[in-house]
Amino acid sequence: MTSYPKILKVSSHTITCDDGTEFEIPVYQAFGYPVFDKDSIDNAIAYLNKRLPGWWYTAGECSVSSDATVGPDRAYIREPFLSMFDDGFSVDLAKPSTVAEALKAAVDEAFKAYSTAIQNNGGGS
Structure with missing residues (x-):
């Protein structure tokens, strides 16, 4: 079974995961919604x-x-x-x-x- 990192922190522009990765994206894109254009x-x-x-x-x-x-x-x-x-x-x-x-x-x-x-x-x- 694939293991995915857990989200530790969400801000308006960043998602930080427990494996240390950070994503510079809007929150709603992380949940599958289109990015505001x-x-x-x-x-x-x-x-x-x-x-x-x-x-x-x-x-x-x-x-x-x-x-x-x-x-x-x-x-x-x-x-x-x-x-x-x-x-x-x-x-x-x-x-x-x-x-x-x-x-x-x-x-x-x-x-x-x-x-x-x-x-x-x-x-x-």
Whole structure:
């Protein structure tokens, strides 16, 4: 049977094992989750701004999921769309997933609903 080193200490950037090895990696990669990719989240934000200009977003993650919500910003979106979508569109993706994937999924869900609402209400922003 293969013997693996035991983890002694975990910090935000280092994992130290009982055999003296240290790993300079994010904690969630040690548990099989993808490494946070800055370019990926930047691309997801650009995707939001292109598909839904004037919409806000929130995003985050924990050990079990990546989450994102998008919604219309009162400064840019007018009625009836503001009231229709004021609660926003939330996505909760199980790991392994990334915040970027959750944000892109929330944007797609919102874009579909917003596009349908615009067609049904004769246009608007």
